[in-house]
Amino acid sequence: MDKYNHLTLDFTHPPKQPESYSFHLDDDFFDQVEASELLGGDVDLQLTVSPLTANRFKLTFGYSGVVSVECDRCLAPMELDVESEDYVEVILGSALDDENDEEITLDAQNPVYDFSWIAYELLALSLPSIREHEDISECDPEVVSHLTMDPPAENNAHDPIWAELKEKINKNKNNN
Structure with a gap:
């Protein structure tokens, strides 16, 4: 993360009142x-x-915008709107300790810290756990074609297990 210092904050002269930064x-x-x-x-x-x-x-x-993620169903890229807010506390102490996700202790002798990774993690955590195109028609058609629940066409067509499975699938479709 050292190669990307886009979100580096310097607490050498800590603010006395709230200060905002835009990135x-x-x-x-x-x-x-x-x-x-x-x-x-x-x-x-x-x-x-x-x-x-x-x-x-x-x-x-505070985040606002759009991110690109993989669709959980078809693995094709898709966009998700982002609108979230999260918090982290920073303490000026005697040694750096950034293992806690909610509280970071900075060494008061070297209070400069790159928050890029934390900004990334908080943004990723704000996203829904299931990420799929809203409509399956937006998914990659080739992948979707492999997701059908049809039994194999081979000799299993008359197998009672496949008939029972097909019956349960149809019953579930009719109940929804």
Whole structure:
């Protein structure tokens, strides 16, 4: 992550009142983060640093835009709208500790930190867990053709197990 310092904040002179910063997360950002969950995007990030005490701050990550992800059904790229807000607390302490997702301790002697990875993770966590095209007709037709529930055409056509399965599928379709 050192090669992408787009979201580096310096707490050498911590703010006494809330300060806001605007960032734009585009395809270059997502490429440089080197994570595969988000394929790209066009997202505006409003990052607000609010002092809670002299050495404790609340960072508010406000996202608005569109990200590209893989469809869980057909694996083709698709776009999802993003509108979310998340928080992280920063403490100026004696040593760097960024293992906790909700609270980061920065070394007060070196209080410069790149929040790019955290911004990426919070954005990814804000997305729905199931990501599919709204309508199956938007999916890759070749992949969808392999998702049908028809039994194999071979010698199993008269197998009672396939007949029972087909009956249950039809029953479920009729109930919906």
